[in-house]
Amino acid sequence: MSGYIHFVLLRKEIRQLLPLLIAILGLALICYVGVVSLPAQMRLSMLSPGYILLAIPSLFAVGAGAMSISQEKETRTLGWLSSLPLSSKRLSMTKFFAALICWGLLWHLVVLLCMTIEALQSDFILFVPESSQGHPIRSIWLSYWVLNSLYLLVCGFLTSWYFGTSMASLVTFVPLAVAPTFVRTGLLYATHPGYALSSSQYDPTLLQCIISIGVLLLPAIWLTNRFAMRSLAPKQDRVSPNPYASASLCVDTTNRSTQSVLSPSSAMLWHFYRQNRAILWCLCGTSLAVVLPSLLFSNTAAYIRSGWESIAFASIFIMTSWFGVLAFQADNLNDRIRFIAERGVAPGKAWLIRQLFPFAYVCSVSLLFALFRYHSLSLAPGFNPPPVWLVFWFLFTVLAYSQWFAQWVKNPILSAIGGPLVGAMGLGFCAYSREELDASVVLIALITVAPFIATLAMMRCWMDRRMNWQYWARHLAIVFIVVAIPVVSAIWRIQRTPRMAAGMKSALREEAKSIKPNASVYVSLDWLNEIELDEFGNASLENRVKFAAGGIAPEQIATAVERIVEESSSLGIQMNSQDIERILRDLRIDRYELDENPDDPEKLKSYQARVKLFATLARGLRQSNLLMSQEQADAVEIALIVELRHPDAQRRLGPDAWDRYAGIVSNSKARSAARRRAVLSGWQDFESQLFSARSSFAFGNFYADAYYLGFPNLIYRWTQTRRVEHLASTLVRLLDVGPTATEAEKIALLRTRWATSTNEIDIRRAHPWTRVGTPIDYVSIPNTLNLPGDQWFGEWEKVGDSLTSEIP
Amino acid sequence: MNQSDVITANGLEMRFPGCDALQGVDVKVKSGTVFALLGENGAGKTTMIRILTGFQKPTAGTCRVCGLDPMRDALEIRRRIGYVSDAPALYDWMTVSEIGWFAASFYPPGYVESYVELIKGYEIPENRKIKVLSKGQRAKVALSLALAHDPELLILDEPTSGLDPLVRREFLESMVDRASAGRTVFLSSHQISEVERVADTVAILHAGKFRLCGELVDLKDTISEVTISVEDPLLSLPELPAPAEVLSEETEGRQRRMVVKGFTHDMRHGLASHHGVQGVKDRPASLEELFVACTRGIGAIARPQEKEPSQFSGAVVERTTK
Secondary structure, three states: OHHHHHHHHHHHHHHHHHHHHHHHHHHHHHHHHHHHHOOHHHHHHHOOHHHHHHHHHHHHHHHHHHHHHHHHHHOOOHHHHHOOOOOHHHHHHHHHHHHHHHHHHHHHHHHHHHHHHHHHOOOOOOOOOOOOOOOOOOOOHHHHHHHHHHHHHHHHHHHHHHOOOHHHHHHHHHHHHHHHHHHHHHHHHHHOOOOOOOOOOOOOOHHHHHHHHHHHHHHHHHHHHHHHHHHHOOOHHHHOOOOOHHHHHHEOOOOHHHOOOOOHHHHHHHHHHHHHHHHHHHHHHHHHHHHHHHHHHHHHOHHHOOOHHHHHHHHHHHHHHHHHHHHHHOOOHHHOHHHHHHOOOOHHHHHHHHHHHHHHHHHHHHHHHHHHHHHOOOOOOOOOOOOHHHHHHHHHHHHHHHHHHHHHOOOHHHHHHHHHHHHHHHHHHHHHHHHOOOOOHHHHHHHHHHHHHHHHHOHHHHHOOOOOHHHHHHHHHHHHHHHHHHHHHHHHHHHHOOOOOHHHHHHHHHHHOOOOOOOOEEEOOOHHHHOOEOOOOOEOHHHHOOOOOOOOOHHHHHHHHHHHHHOOOOOOEEEOHHHHHHHHHHHHHHHHHHHHOOOOHHHHHHHHHHHHHHHHHHHHHHHOOOHHHHHHHHHHHHHHHHHHOOOOHHHHHOHHHHHHHHHHHOOHHHHHHHHHHHHHHHHHHHHHHOOOOHHHHOEOOEOOOHHHHOOOOHHHHHHHHHHHHHHHHHHHHHHHHOOOOOHHHHHHHHHOOOEOOOOOEOHHHHOOOOOOOOOOOOOOOOOOOOOOOOOOOOHHHHHHHHHHHHOO | OOOOEEEEEEEEEEEEOOEEEEEEEEEEEEOOOEEEEEEOOOOOHHHHHHHHOOOOOOOEEEEEEOOEOOOOOHHHHHHHEEEEOOOOOOOOOOEHHHHHHHHHOOOOOOHHHHHHHHHHHOOOOOOEEHHHOOHHHHHHHHHHHHHOOOOOEEEEEOOOOOOOHHHHHHHHHHHHHHHHOOOEEEEEEOOHHHHHHHOOEEEEEEOOEEEEEEEHHHHHHHEEEEEEEEOOOOOOOOOOOOOOEEEEEEEEOOEEEEEEEOOOHHHHHHHHOOOOEEEEEEEEOOHHHHHHHHHHOHHHOOOOOOOOOOOOOOOOOOEEEO
């Protein structure tokens, strides 16, 4: 019979812990999925997703004591349990044993889950390998994680047996939870004064970690047992014949009824403070007790840099979250908020009063960081705090989502354990919306403030305890709206981005099938490595003619390029714009010198070689399927036209060479065909490589604004597809209408070729400012930041065409 | 809505999943009266009170309290009325005086003085914390909080639960005094004897419907328990003519028992003269009998020979006709 009673009690204790277990599993798995869904680069820099799984048993350990004991104290069922024919020791042991069973099950589940995930996805990094000791699941470090969570479990029971309310036990739990870190530092300081800890948890201090936890675990177990026995011992008043004999301690000698009556707002403020006084001071005290030493340790000595800032930030994060939870939890107990509701207090006023203390905490912490940042307090001289606005937003967001969660969940322990998780989710969602969905600051502000709007809107229902399905449905609807705001904004932006018409796309795809992929030969001068610079940092005139392969002269380069161009299967050449720029500069310098010394045969020879090289480059670049080469070919042809139009050009170059070169710059048909080929090739290349690499954001080697973005975000990747499609279709249209359209029409078309990331047509960048009419001495060589098409069908082409008519 | 009606409800319905708490309730509570709502557990009394105080939105129907719509003007209604729920929400950590002082912030001046007077009347130590008060003392504090601003309407859900008999008597007398002073009291209770003592109007709520609603004086005069002895149990009797209304009916052997509203001498004679009827007995029914008849059927009422004299009629007035 006794065994059956124990079994029933154990089952009841496990059932009591189940909501916590399910809530933590659910929230942690949602967090895990959220982190895993992030792009790989973001994920690795933020957090290894595996640690979220490892934190599940530890999170359970934090809340188990409060769930098992504090809840019973608050609902006064512990007294009933004590009245059962069970010894106090048996009762306290059963409670702990039930928590231990759940904790052990969770550990098995987590390890199994980690191994399954890794086995199923071999290319997926669950834990970032941070040291030679490697994987936390497969190394001895697992024992540390397990031991640490056992210590947390015992601490949870310790504070729960000692304190009467769940919030007080959870708040006072924090200093105990971080105590091993301080002990470990002390141990290290005593044994290895000069040892530099890394911020990684895989440093070789496992022994110190385990010793520090072991040292604290034993007294914690002893104290837990002592407090449990004291809590379950029969109280004096139970046997007192006078039921009020024990009430002497519950007497307040202040006679409030003789004091003046406060205004409703002041009374509500007094009520909130008095009701939560102990917890508020506990939260503030814990913040100071943990955060200040952590900040002090963070930089006062070089050998103890081991993530102390992280402890400070994590503590502030948890405290802020619990301030948010406190806004609604204290009055959830026994539905006592009804007292205020029955007095006809406006929900808005009740809501505002509830938010004042948490908001004041957020402001105080922000102010503290401001002092650290702007006044370089000597407290932590090396500590470099983040900007104040960031700290404020961070804490405000955590507060917003935690207080929202506290309004959903009536159970104070679930909201205290889930609050920080939900706060972290809210924070992560805001960061994701900003970084990946490119949400505007206004939208971020909206989704940060939305939880406050939600709790304000639902305040009347919460006060009236109308927590029916409509209550949950409305909350869920607001969650949906919060998620939808950045998503809809992103979809709207994607939809607004111009793209290529479906008919045109299929036609171009068909046409592109016959075009070979870009395989141009890369010609590099590699001048910087080979050329000696003078004292002013410029290459000397002599050295400029030297090329990469041991000072090759222009004739030799021209011959080499000619060989490439003359091949039947040639796909032309591609070059660095800077190289072309330098060849062009050398050509001009040679021309100027020849103008100065018209009879110098050496100068004439050099000039002829350079013009020949230029003409060869024009041919080679034009043969390429790379759009960038086409643009460079335009610039080279413009420069060549300038040379051909020089009054002495025919004499200097010789009539045959001049005719040959004029033939190159006047072949409009071949030019248009080459451009069309390059557009289709570039677009095809872009489409096939999309999302696979950073280079895929370039279209024919034009990076457009991807160049500025570093790692392109999700919305950029989606809109870029459409923008490149639009650019390709605009260029094809220009190729179709170019020969007949007026210059104004061509410019108008070019202006609409590019939509920026804000989906406005970027007139500034899309405007062909450098569009050449009559060829001039100066022409800019396009680079990766330009847009293609600037010189297409410009007046210079007509000038080039007219050269052939000048040939006698 | 009549000027003198403090509460009116028309077609009030409240449906919960798997349960229709109210099914088309119509009620009017006149100013300056004590209205008693009687019903079993789960009959819908608390739901109705929650609707009247704006804590619950009805599925259908309309109601007005003090001329205001409980859903739209709930806060104003709550400021104007006094309300004690079946499980009053009190802050355990406050003292008796503190909770009155705190509540005073939400009401016009003079609240604290009235509250202190009431608390003193109930002999509750002012500086004691709520958490150490007995159930009865907590109920007294809740009543004092509801009465301290002298509300024009007092809504009480099981107000005397936990009170000792002396306090209960005093409290009920004070309700009558309030009604005499032009204030209105709306109370739900299981204590039928108490209701009988103070109520002007009584409504019996059963399965979400009003089975009976009227002035207590009228009910006393018009509700009768009728016992008909017949020769053959299968004998069919004629229906009672209007305005008579059979509230509950039961046949046991050769006797038929009915609780009838508006039973007259003529009807008695008519029934007695019917072929096969051996005799007709009728007597005024007590409120308790009425309540049991409306909720459980007449079968649950003890038979006349087993019954003790009715409390409100003072003695069994039995008329026999053959």
